Amino acid sequence: MNRALIVAATLIIAAIGAVAMDLLSIPGGMLMGGALAVSIAALAGLPAAAPDSFRNVLFVGVGLSMGASVAPDTLQLIGQWPITLIALALELVVIVFACGLVLRRVFKFDTGTAYLSSFPGHLSFIMALATTGVGNPRQIVIIQVQRVMFLTLFAPIGALFLPVGTYDGAGSEMMDLTTLAMVTVGCALTGWAFQRLKVPAAYVLGSMAFATVMKLTGNFPGALPPLLVDLTFIGMGALIGSRFAGITRAEFMQAAFGGTVATVITIAITTLFALGVSVFVSMPIGQIWLGLSPGGLEPMGALGIALGYDTAFIAAHHVARLLMLTFAIPLVVMLVQGKPQPLTEPSESPDTR
Template structure:
């Protein structure tokens, strides 16, 4: 990189850090990522020369995959076996949400298939945005729709809880990861990501590093938590990368994505509520507990509501872990299918027909 590119990259990262710190004051789930993306997006739309070079992007992709694998619960498989009926319902619910919202965004709002379906996955925002910035879909529109979903659930779930019958989820604390374990994880993720890239897999660095870290975690060879600073820097960098893609975006694109995000959010909440009501006929659990377990909100916020309302937080936590694991497996399959079988993107319009 030349000096000008280095300076622009450092400026972009500095703007992203300011956004992350600002959003951090509001305790919004994913606030570090969303704050960075939002502020860099505003800077880009105002004409600031924000940029993120490909080399930095690939490093961030490796860090995203590493973070995902490190956060997989080692006892995930045991947790999944405890609530078969509700977990089957969760899997079906995810299929309905992704299929319905993806179809709606593609057919009614004329998004290309990659943008439509990546916008519809309820979770793994950093992973989805890494795939989008690697060339699957339009990252500008995806981030607007995904951020709108997260913000809406964060704001409205506590309000909805007021109408449910009667606090921060406390998972088991983890020791810091040993430096030699972290070094092995980084090296393995980078190598696997490079191999996937050479094999022309979509978003090879993300998928390869995620696969390596997940296998290491589930086989008991990846103990401890990632350094919080590394995780925060990854999210700041990803936010900067996401926001920099807004350079040159038009008002029409923002309007289209916002309308699509609103309709998608309403569909997602409706489907979740209907599934919770249906499952309540087969299991002896409060409807509120079922809704919190099946909802596509963050584990932190849903777990906190579960404690406040006296629900079984183990149930809620297990289902959110299971949801993320299902998405971890499903997203790459859908992305590969989209890359292979999707027709050329249809022309976009501003309003739904």
Template sequence: MKIALRTILTLIVSALGAYAFGALGIPGGMLMGGALAVMIASLIGLPALVPTRLRDVLFICVGLSMGASVAPDTLTLIGQWPITLGALAAELVVIVVLCGVVLRRLFKFDPGTAYLSSFPGHLSFIVALASTGIGNSRQITIIQVQRVAVLTLFAPIGALFLPVGQYSGASSEPMVLTTLAMVAAGCALVGWAFTRFKVPAAYVLGSMLFATVMKLTGNFPGALPPLFIDLTFIGMGALIGSRFAGITRAEFMQAAWGGTVATTITVAVTTLFAIGVSFFVSMPIGQLWLGLSPGGLESMGSLGIALGYDTAFIAAHHVARLLMLTFAIPLVVMLIKANEAKAAAAAGQ
């Protein structure tokens, strides 16, 4: 099937799911519906596809939307970030240890598969390490993709029981389209520059940085067109769901139970930390949860836009998580290799 046709079919499925769930009135329902529809379609045989160029455009749109949704009091709340960043570091340790132990003892995963599946994020880095012979790369990929999908699908449902943030649609004045086009061009340029410097999530972060500067300096006024937001959510839903393309139902079921338990542990730990931190900072618990959650930056950023939370806070904490994992993952891999070498030496004696 040609790339164009696969892409169009993927986007149509995502749009149908997005508008079906959007009609239910669930916060973030369009993103959730699109992702769920494409995920199911992929598992039953749809060759879902979101080409790299389109993916980059979607990332620019997400970054732009996040910048447009930055809270006006972001700068005054930065002083509270050390508390939340400290909680994020402690949370990551708890998640990796708990999930790794459970996957090893309950599901009998080998150490490499168990711990690389437990790291909350940095999928491309993890898969690259797994391809060198550390763990089962296929199982690791399925569990990691499942984690992001589940967080994207169920975070909006949880939001039904939480107060929605105050920043989404704060401006009732429609944005001038020429302003939107000029900011979008700047976002694309800065995002491209970030790719040259190998910045993680370059297009999302570059776009958000440029849009945030424009917003805080008064050069990006007004509310984003609803159609722009809807199309971004449809595209992101297609992208999230398409990650299940090529995964057979047998492969999915083989790793799904372990992935479900690991994701449940991850959600529980994140929720407990968000509740705990809420006693020490003056931020909505939903915003804390999205900032501390181990979903993808683009996915959690999109939910932050839909739910009306401070996207600068969410983005900063996801970037910090990626940096922490960049140092932690190789360290754990070294420990796994050392233990395997010791075990091999002992077996040879």
């Protein structure tokens, strides 16, 4: 099938799933429904794709929306961030240790696969290391994508039991289209510059940085057109779901059980840390959870927009998580490479083809 038709079909499936889920009035349903629909289609064998150029356009849209949704009292709340950042660092240690231990001892994954699957984020970095012979790349990518998918799906469901955020950084009046066009161009150029500087999630962070500066200086007033936000959510759902393309059901089932257990452990640890931190800071617990959540910056930022939380807080903590992992992953890999593999005999090791 022509690649353009595959992309179009992926977006149509995402749109159908998004609208269907939105009708159920679930917070973030547009994002959740699109991701779920495309994931099911991909695992069923239907082709699904989201090209890099389309991805960057989406990331500009996410960053633009996040900047427009920055809470007006963000600068006053920054003083509370050291507490949540310390909690984030401790949470990452607990998640990697607990999930790695379970995947090794219970599911008999080799040490490299177990710990590279346990790191909450930096998938491209992790996969680069996996291709050098550390762990099973196919199992790692299934578990990592599964983690992001589950977090994207469960966060809106959990929000049904939590008060939705009250931040209204965008205001109620629709922004001027000329201003929107100018800020969008600025976001795209800043994202391109960030990419040239090798900044992680360059187009999201660059776009958000530019939009946030414009917002806080009073040059980006009003709310984004709802259609633009909805299209961004549908596109993000298509992008998340398309990551399952090319993975057979047999491969998925081989790693899915262990990945599901690891994801449940991760969600439980994140929730416990969010509850603990909420005692010390005056923020909605849902916002704290999204900031500490080991999901991707793009989907968690999009959920923050949909749920009405301070996107500056969420983005800052996900950037901090990526920086922490940048130093932690190589350290753990060096320890793994120097450790014997007593739990799995060579004849029983997972297929690495």
